[in-house]
Each structure stands twice: as C-alpha cells, then as structure tokens.
Amino acid sequence: MSALIEVAGLGKTFTLHNQGSTVIEVLRDAALTVHPGECVALTGPSGAGKSTLMRVLYGNYLASAGRVVVAGTDIARAQPQEITALRRHKLGYVSQFLRVVPRVPTLEVVAEPLLALGVAEAAAQDTARALLDRLRIPQTLWSLSPTTFSGGEQQRVNIARGFAHPYPVLLLDEPTASLDAANRDTVLCLVEEAKARGAAIVGIFHDAAARRRVADRNLDVSRFIPQPA
Amino acid sequence: MTPLLEVQGLTKRYGPRIGCADISFALFPGEVMGVVGESGSGKSTLLACLAGHLAPDNGAVIFATRADGPRDTQKMSEAERRLLSRTDWAFVHQNPRDGLRMRVSAGGNVGERLMAVGARHYGEIREAALDWLARVEIAQDRIDDRPAAFSGGMQQRLQIARNLVSAPRLVFMDEPTGGLDVSVQARLLDLLRGLVRRLGLSAILVTHDLAVIRLLADRVMVMKEGRVVETGLTDQVLDDPQHAYTQLLVSSVLQA
Numbered sequence: 215m216s217a218l219i220e221v222a223g224l225g226k227t228f229t230l231h232n233q234g235s236t237v238i239e240v241l242r243d244a245a246l247t248v249h250p251g252e253c254v255a256l257t258g259p260s261g262a263g264k265s266t267l268m269r270v271l272y273g274n275y276l277a278s279a280g281r282v283v284v285a286g287t288d289i290a291r292a293q294p295q296e297i298t299a300l301r302r303h304k305l306g307y308v309s310q311f312l313r314v315v316p317r318v319p320t321l322e323v324v325a326e327p328l329l330a331l332g333v334a335e336a337a338a339q340d341t342a343r344a345l346l347d348r349l350r351i352p353q354t355l356w357s358l359s360p361t362t363f364s365g366g367e368q369q370r371v372n373i374a375r376g377f378a379h380p381y382p383v384l385l386l387d388e389p390t391a392s393l394d395a396a397n398r399d400t401v402l403c404l405v406e407e408a409k410a411r412g413a414a415i416v417g418i419f420h421d422a423a424a425r426r427r428v429a430d431r432n433l434d435v436s437r438f439i440p441q442p443a
Numbered sequence: 444m445t446p447l448l449e450v451q452g453l454t455k456r457y458g459p460r461i462g463c464a465d466i467s468f469a470l471f472p473g474e475v476m477g478v479v480g481e482s483g484s485g486k487s488t489l490l491a492c493l494a495g496h497l498a499p500d501n502g503a504v505i506f507a508t509r510a511d512g513p514r515d516t517q518k519m520s521e522a523e524r525r526l527l528s529r530t531d532w533a534f535v536h537q538n539p540r541d542g543l544r545m546r547v548s549a550g551g552n553v554g555e556r557l558m559a560v561g562a563r564h565y566g567e568i569r570e571a572a573l574d575w576l577a578r579v580e581i582a583q584d585r586i587d588d589r590p591a592a593f594s595g596g597m598q599q600r601l602q603i604a605r606n607l608v609s610a611p612r613l614v615f616m617d618e619p620t621g622g623l624d625v626s627v628q629a630r631l632l633d634l635l636r637g638l639v640r641r642l643g644l645s646a647i648l649v650t651h652d653l654a655v656i657r658l659l660a661d662r663v664m665v666m667k668e669g670r671v672v673e674t675g676l677t678d679q680v681l682d683d684p685q686h687a688y689t690q691l692l693v694s695s696v697l698q699a
Contacts (some may be wrong), residue, residue, distance in 0.1 A: 228683075
C-alpha cells in the first residue's frame with residue numbers, strides 16, 4: 215500500500231529578522247514515511263524539533279527545503295487553498311491547546327469539522343454527542359463554551375473535535391498529557407480504532423506507556439538536528 | 444475552479460503618494476481572505492477600489508458575474524457596477540452609521556436592500572426582514588425601531604442583516620468588529636463565521652486585529668506602505684511569518 219505521509223530532504227530554518235536576523239536551523243534532511251494503519255511516534259529531547267516537524271506536516275510551518283507529501287498533496291509546494299481542502303477532508307490535527315471562538319457551545323465546537331464537510335447538522339451533532347459522552351464530558355457542559363473548562367476537559371473537547379471526522383491522516387500532539395487513567399485509556403482506544411480503519415498517525419507522546427501501546431515505530435527527531443560542518 | 448474575484452496589478456495613487464500598488468490575487472468561491480496591516484498600509488484603499496467606491500489608476504478587478512462570466516468591473520458602466528453592488532456584493536462598514544439609514548426602521552433597512560433587487564410584495568419583504576433579524580439575534584419586536592435606538596453591537600448586526608438579505612456572493616468587510624466591546628465582538632465573530640459557512644459566502648476582510656483574522660480568514664495578505672509583503676494560509680503566516688514586517692506585527696500583539 216502506498217504511504218499516506220512521505221517526507222524527504224525536509225529542512226526547516228527560522229530567520230528572525232527583528233532579532234539581528236538570527237538564523238536558526240532546526241531540521242536538516244528530515245525523512246519520514248507513514249503507511250495506512252501505522253502510528254509513528256516522534257521522540258527526542260525537548261527542542262529536538264518534534265513539534266516543528268509536526269507543524270510542517272500540518273502546513274502550519276513553511277518547509278524551507280524538501281518534499282512533504284501528505285495524502286497526495288505536497289504541502290511544501292501547495293497553494294493555501296489546497297492545504298485548506300486537505301485539512302478539511304484528509305488531515306486532522308489534535309493540538310495541545312484548544313483554540314475556539316469565545317461563546318461557541320462545546321457541542322458546536324466538536325461538530326464543526328463535520329459541518330464544514332457538509333454533513334447535516336443533526337448527524338454532525340449526533341457524532342459530537344457520542345464522542346463527548348465517550349470522553350466523559352458531562353452533558354451539562356455541552357451547551358457551554360469550553361473556554362472556561364479545566365485543562366483536561368479542554369483537551370478532551372479538542373480530541374473529540376479531532377476525531378469527529380475519520381481523517382485518513384492524523385497528527386496528535388500529546389493527546390494524553392493531562393488526562394486521568396480512564397480518559398487516557400479512551401483516547402488510546404480512539405487512536406487504535408483510527409489505526410484499524412487505516413489512518414496514518416504521527417504522534418508526540420511523552421507518556422512512554424501510551425507510546426508503547428499505540429506506536430508501531432519511534433522516530434528520534436534529534437537525528438535531524440543540523441550538525442555544525 | 445474559476446476565481447470569484449481576480450485582481451491584477453491594482454494601483455491607486457493619491458497625487459504623488461501611493462494608496463496601494465501592484466496588488467494581485469485571486470479569491471475563490473467560499474473563501475475568506477483577510478487583509479492586515481497597520482493604519483495607512485493601504486488596506487482600506489484596496490477594499491474601496493475592489494468594491495468600486497474608488498477608481499484605481501491601474502489594474503483590473505475581474506468578477507465572475509452570474510450572467511456573463513468573468514468581467515473587468517473597471518470596464519463596466521457605472522450603472523452596471525451599481526447593480527452588482529446591490530445584487531452580488533455587500534459592504535460591511537466599520538461604522539454601522541455608514542452602512543445603515545439611521546432614520547429608517549430596522550425592518551426598513553433590511554427590506555430596502557430587497558426592494559433594490561426587485562422585491563415588491565410587502566408581506567414577503569417583512570417576512571424576510573423578520574427572518575434576518577432573528578438570524579443576527581435582534582429581537583423581532585424591534586423591527587419597527589430605528590437603528591439610532593440600538594446599541595453599537597446591534598447596529599453592526601443590523602448592518603450585516605441588511606447586507607446579507609439579498610444573498611450576495613462576495614462580502615467586503617472593513618474592520619467589522621472595530622469599535623465594539625470584546626464581548627460583543629466575540630458574538631459577532633461567531634455570527635459571521637456561521638453565516639460564511641452556511642451561505643458559502645466569499646469575503647474580503649480588512650482589519651488590523653490579528654485575532655479576528657485567525658478566527659475568520661482562510662488566507663491572509665499582509666500589507667505595508669501600500670504593497671503586499673507576505674501572503675499565505677492564515678495560521679502559517681501568523682505562526683511562521685517570513686517577512687520582517689509580519690514578524691514585527693505578530694510579535695507586537697499583547698497577550699491577554
């Protein structure tokens with residue numbers, strides 16, 4: 215089966231124009247291949263470039279060099295419209311922090327990716343309810359904005375939102391970080407189910423046991439840290 | 444896909460000074476494009492040129508008309524352009540007083556747009572006005588009140604209703620959340636997002652507020668001294684800005 219993520223020769227450099235034009239090279243010649251049904255964990259110490267690599271995969275950071283093909287689209291060269299379409303249909307991302315329009319109810323926050331795909335409102339809300347229920351967000355909170363929720367609750371809302379649509383490619387940034395044992399298990403089950411339906415997953419998991427449970431391979435990102443010549 | 448709007452080499456000078464220079468971009472159906480930059484960067488001049496409020500000195504503004512496909516609005520007659528601005532375009536001003544008729548009732552403000560595109564049946568016009576007041580969360584018993592009796596946030600929502608009732612395809616917005624309290628802003632942003640998604644609207648949104656851009660715009664264009672210095676996917680431009688000026692803009696935002 216052909217890979218859903220194929221990264222080759224990826225370089226990422228930041229140029230800080232307003233801080234003495236400092237150039238920071240974070241990744242050099244990075245490579246990664248993920249097949250359907252496979253979960254690859256990015257590992258390495260803080261600052262190794264795990265989050266940077268993940269953000270490049272999402273099109274949130276601009277690749278400085280190389281190819282970043284996600285579900286058939288080379289993100290390093292794609293037009294913004296192509297990346298928007300890719301994210302809507304094929305590329306899901308569960309970030310560490312929830313970012314929402316203030317005052318929008320939780321149920322709508324979770325249903326939104328489905329509505330954006332044209333799913334009928336009732337069906338989208340059914341899916342959202344099932345996920346919120348599964349992630350143990352009390353029903354009394356569904357009509358409230360998640361902006362006032364606890365860290366763990368916000369994270370679960372974010373996960374529900376990220377799993378509402380069966381994206382072929384999923385990026386997970388610390389999905390179990392601030393969860394209790396039961397919720398952690400639910401999230402790992404969701405990841406396993408996504409793998410079983412053939413999703414390609416890239417994750418950052420500081421929780422070593424979680425990583426061992428869902429990841430098929432580890433990729434130590436520090437090998438892509440540029441070495442001084 | 445054919446762009447809804449295609450801008451080529453648009454330039455507007457004020458005497459020896461540049462309003463905006465050599466602007467080119469394409470906007471596709473269903474897309475929201477943000478234009479950011481500080482005061483005097485040319486973003487409002489650009490918007491006024493696109494909407495036909497100002498005549499550019501050079502360049503083309505090609506709009507995909509329903510009847511005849513892509514046409515350069517600069518080559519249309521004034522009457523044709525005016526018709527477009529009533530049927531296919533909408534313009535949401537920063538100050539609702541510029542977009543509303545303050546001496547006409549709320550219902551009249553909404554109904555007038557419909558009459559301008561040929562609606563004549565009083566009952567249907569009032570029905571549509573009531574429906575739109577509800578959509579922008581204005582109590583229906585306020586339909587006969589004049590906007591002067593409304594709060595700033597209500598006036599802005601009424602302006603949006605007046606603009607969207609005639610089902611435009613392209614909405615120009617100039618600082619739509621400008622002079623509003625943050626709590627009112629949030630509600631308006633949510634409203635605009637919902638409308639853009641449900642109606643499949645395309646929009647060009649001018650603002651200096653990066654948070655508004657992040658929440659509403661798919662793509663962003665950064666302007667400085669009349670020129671575009673950077674353009675791209677909204678979150679990419681805000682999180683990984685490439686140009687010195689964008690880096691300065693992004694790093695200057697105060698964290699609440």
